[in-house]
Amino acid sequence: MGKATRASFGETLAALGEKHPELVVLDADLGKSTQTGAFMKKYPDRYFEFGIAEQNMIGSAAGMALCGKTPVATSFAAFLITRLETIRVAVSYNRTNVKLAGTHAGIGIGDDGASQMGLEDIGAIRSLPHFTILQPADHRETCQAVEWMIRHKGPVYIRLTRQSMPDVHGDDYTFEVGKCSVLYEPENAPAKVQATIFASGGPVPHALKAAQDLKSRGFAARVVNAGTLMPFDKDAVAAAAEKSQRIVTVEDHNVNGGLGSAVAEILAETGQACRLVRLGLRDFGESGEGEELYEKYGLSADHIAEAAVRNLD
Amino acid sequence: MMATANAERRTDYKDLTRGLRVDIIRMLEKAGSGHPGGSLSIIDILAVLYDKHFQHRPQEPNWPDRDRMVLSKGHACPALYALMAHHGYFPKPQLDTLRKLGSPLQGHPDRMRLPGIEVSTGSLGQGLSIAQGMAMSAKMDAKGYHTWCVLGDGEMQEGQIWEALMSAPKFGLGNLTAILDFNNSQIDGSMEEVMNLNPIADKIRAFHWNVIEFDGHDFEQIEAAILKAKSSKIPSFLIAKTVKGKGVSFMENQIGWHGKAPNKEEADKACEEIRHG
Numbered sequence: 001m002g003k004a005t006r007a008s009f010g011e012t013l014a015a016l017g018e019k020h021p022e023l024v025v026l027d028a029d030l031g032k033s034t035q036t037g038a039f040m041k042k043y044p045d046r047y048f049e050f051g052i053a054e055q056n057m058i059g060s061a062a063g064m065a066l067c068g069k070t071p072v073a074t075s076f077a078a079f080l081i082t083r084l085e086t087i088r089v090a091v092s093y094n095r096t097n098v099k100l101a102g103t104h105a106g107i108g109i110g111d112d113g114a115s116q117m118g119l120e121d122i123g124a125i126r127s128l129p130h131f132t133i134l135q136p137a138d139h140r141e142t143c144q145a146v147e148w149m150i151r152h153k154g155p156v157y158i159r160l161t162r163q164s165m166p167d168v169h170g171d172d173y174t175f176e177v178g179k180c181s182v183l184y185e186p187e188n189a190p191a192k193v194q195a196t197i198f199a200s201g202g203p204v205p206h207a208l209k210a211a212q213d214l215k216s217r218g219f220a221a222r223v224v225n226a227g228t229l230m231p232f233d234k235d236a237v238a239a240a241a242e243k244s245q246r247i248v249t250v251e252d253h254n255v256n257g258g259l260g261s262a263v264a265e266i267l268a269e270t271g272q273a274c275r276l277v278r279l280g281l282r283d284f285g286e287s288g289e290g291e292e293l294y295e296k297y298g299l300s301a302d303h304i305a306e307a308a309v310r311n312l313d
Numbered sequence: 314m315m316a317t318a319n320a321e322r323r324t325d326y327k328d329l330t331r332g333l334r335v336d337i338i339r340m341l342e343k344a345g346s347g348h349p350g351g352s353l354s355i356i357d358i359l360a361v362l363y364d365k366h367f368q369h370r371p372q373e374p375n376w377p378d379r380d381r382m383v384l385s386k387g388h389a390c391p392a393l394y395a396l397m398a399h400h401g402y403f404p405k406p407q408l409d410t411l412r413k414l415g416s417p418l419q420g421h422p423d424r425m426r427l428p429g430i431e432v433s434t435g436s437l438g439q440g441l442s443i444a445q446g447m448a449m450s451a452k453m454d455a456k457g458y459h460t461w462c463v464l465g466d467g468e469m470q471e472g473q474i475w476e477a478l479m480s481a482p483k484f485g486l487g488n489l490t491a492i493l494d495f496n497n498s499q500i501d502g503s504m505e506e507v508m509n510l511n512p513i514a515d516k517i518r519a520f521h522w523n524v525i526e527f528d529g530h531d532f533e534q535i536e537a538a539i540l541k542a543k544s545s546k547i548p549s550f551l552i553a554k555t556v557k558g559k560g561v562s563f564m565e566n567q568i569g570w571h572g573k574a575p576n577k578e579e580a581d582k583a584c585e586e587i588r589h590g
Contacts, residue, residue, distance in 0.1 A: 024453070045453065048484070056442045056476035063446020066432065067381075069453070071446075086473065089436040090443055094424060 002166035005201075006103040008142035009160050010035030013072060016150050017043045023150055026061050026073040028054045033162075034074035034103045055083040058098070062090035065097040070150055077102030077118025077159055084124050091155045092128040099149050100125075100157045105135070106252030107285035107293040108202035109162040114284040118159070123257015125157045126230050132177065133230040135159040137204040138167045141227050144175035152177075159201060159229075163290050166205050168225065178228050180236035184211050186220035193220040195248050195308035196240035200226040200259045202252035202290075203279075203299045210304035221308050232262040234270070241272035248277045248307045250299055255280035277307045326532040329399075330360050334560045334587045336395040336408055342580035344412040347420065350570045351465060352392040354496040354529070354555040359463070361535045362492075363396050366543065368458060371401040374429040380458050381447045383432050385440020386465035386494060387421040388572070393430075394418055402429040438471025440464065441491055445481050448489035448548075459543060462491045467499030470508045475520075481548040482521040490542040490549040491522075494529065496557040500571050514552055522550040529553030560587050 017023055017039060024046045025039045031049070040047040050057035054075050061071035073080070080087070080102045091098045105118050125131050134149065134156065136142040142160070149156045168183050183204070186193060194214065199207035204225050211221045222244065224236055240247050247267070249260040260278030267274060279298050286293070294300045333356050341347040363369075368380045384393050391411065398405040403417070410416035417427040421435030432443050444462035451458050468474065481489055495513070497504045504510060518524045523545040527534040535553070542549035557571070558564030561583040575583055 048449070050476075050480060053476035053480065055439075055473045056445075056480055059439050059442025059473065059477070060446035060449065060480075063383075063432075063443040063448075064450045065446075066443070067447050067450030067454075069450050085436055086439055086442075089433070090439055094433045 002164045003139045004161050004164050005136055005138070005142040006035045006160040006162060008139045009101060009146050009158070010038055012143045012146040014038035014042050016147060017046070020070060020150055022068060022070045024048065024064060024069050024071045026050060026057050026071055028052055028057050028075045028079070030075050033076070034101065036074055054079050055086040058083055058086045058100070059090045061098045062094055062096040066094070070097055070099065072099040072101055074101040074103065076104040076116060077121040078104065078116055081118065081121040081124050087125070088128055092130050095130050096155065097153050098155055101160060102157065103160040104162045105159045106202050107281065107297055108252050108290045110290040110293065111287050113287040117285045119254050119281050119284065120257065121157070121159060122229055122253050123261070126257055126262070131155045131157055131230060132228065133157045133159070134177070134228055135201045136175070136227050137201065137225045138165050138169055140167060140169045140173050141175050145227060148175065148177055161202050163202065168204055168208060175227060178231050178233060180233040181225045181227060182222065183225050184208055184223040186215065186222065189220040193222055193244050195246050196222040196224060196244040197304060197308065198224050198226055198240070198247060198249045198259060198263055200229060200251050203250045203294065203304070206294060206299060206301045207250055207304055209301035210308065213301060213305045214308055219309060226259055229259060229262060232266060234266050237263055237266040238270065238272060241267060241274040244274065246275040246277060246308070246312070248279065248304060250279040250304050252299060253280055255282055275312055277312070279303060279307055326357070326361060326364070329364070330357050331587055331590065333360055333392070333395045333399060335584045336398065337391045338561070338575060338580050338583045338587070340391055340394065340408040340411045341574040342577060343409045344574060346412060346574050347391055348388040348572050349391070349564055349575065350498065350557040350567070351386060351389040351494060351496065353559045353561065353564065354557045355389050355463060355494045356392045356395070357530050357532065357559070358492060358494070358535050358553055359392055359396055361532055362461065362539055363400060366539050367461070371397070371429065374402065378456060378458050381431050381444065381460040383440045383444040383447070383460065383462040384422055384434055385462055386437065386468055387434035389463070389465070389494070390422045393422065397429055437465065437468035438473040441474055441477035444489060444491070445477050445484070445486065448481070448486040449484055451488050452486065458488070460489050462489070464491055464493045466493060466495050466497060466504045466510060467507070469493070469510050469513070478517065478520045478522065486548045487546045490551060492551045492553060494555050495552050496555040498557040498566065498568055498571065500568070502568060517550045521547065523547050524550050524552065526552045526554070529555035530559055560590055562586060
């Protein structure tokens, strides 16, 4: 059984309220969806409803941060990123201690359709200095990532799913910012496995399933979860390049600017020779069931497994 | 008795603002670029505000109980820099480094480079939201400081300003004052031609702000408006009727002087006028 990472986020915020009296939460008429209700009920004096006015919410968060608060401003990823200029100046350039939580990441949200799907948020924020970008994969990782984010002094963007995410980390998992977590390492693998699959967010369970499917077909593939997208774990990329015949990245985001780009940049800049296949969106999404959309847009386990083995000439 | 005191004060401000205007002109001349028009229109208001009403400690710029100043119309920073030098935030000769490589006096204010700058601004339309967040923090923490936000009339065309105009009364921010430098002039023409905001006072009143209209170059009126704003229970919006380029005859109401620095000859002429004005 799993839980949507937005739900884990909401629970953790409420739990951290006592230990962090400077923590305040800001919403733009989507608190029910971003799951900030538990915090609101516990700390009504530290919860602010801005209505459907995201840039005003983000700017106010910056002002609060400049006066010692730790504001968490929430909305759908798609609607936060629309206010990029405010994020750029009020948060990044001013180096304010603002935490932006973008829920409803990607096509995984399903029925609501393209305008509600955050697909360019990582790429946009990755171009802003001073930001840390987190995308936890399951409940355990989300709770720890949120706690790290509240303790950390500096701008953070955390990207969260609408859909439920199965547990992929064990009880002993410790989230470390800037570090990927290896979710699956094949036993008795050859010197170079067929592929290392880097996944982040929604498609993480699909990457694990792909590795199992590949195993049953006689292929060995590693699965690595990227819980931090900026700064990116260079060691994890180096290890993947060394141990694998190719790297596959899979993300519920446009292929430009996100996980695939981050891995490509590191491979190219470090001169490590390894083929790269990037799975992600190359267009907008549409309405449908999340799983149907993952199948249609190339993020399902079948597509990931195919990307790991298909001829690349 | 009162009249005498006011007369003395008026004389002081006249003298003070003459010096500040000369500083603005000279720093722009040396920089070779920048915005004289909007700096000269706001300087009288800022001079009065900082003289007696603005709570601050220039030697301790991060004093927690200081009033907050958000210069949302960041391009008018020469006015703020001149005042900061006057109040001792940094040595006056540093004004000559405006816009030069490595200078803390950036072309638009930068809080990371110049202590005493509260917020880095320059992207118009954002300041009132940031000021609001500061006022909300003060309210949460039961702090007595006041937050001041200086807006240009051109930037009132940004939608984010109106979002903040909607929300500040909801959050009950009597500790927040916006000051509009209403000089009716922006880069592409007069405010009325480019995108008319009038009737501005009626619009802001309809958003439930304490609206005060006054002459932004009359020291007594400026002082009265500031005092009314500080005692208000709801957020105040000061509409200061001003003249762009005020104090220099060839710059007054001339749109061409929005973002152009005077050369040596023009600066000499301007300073001569200011000294005898």
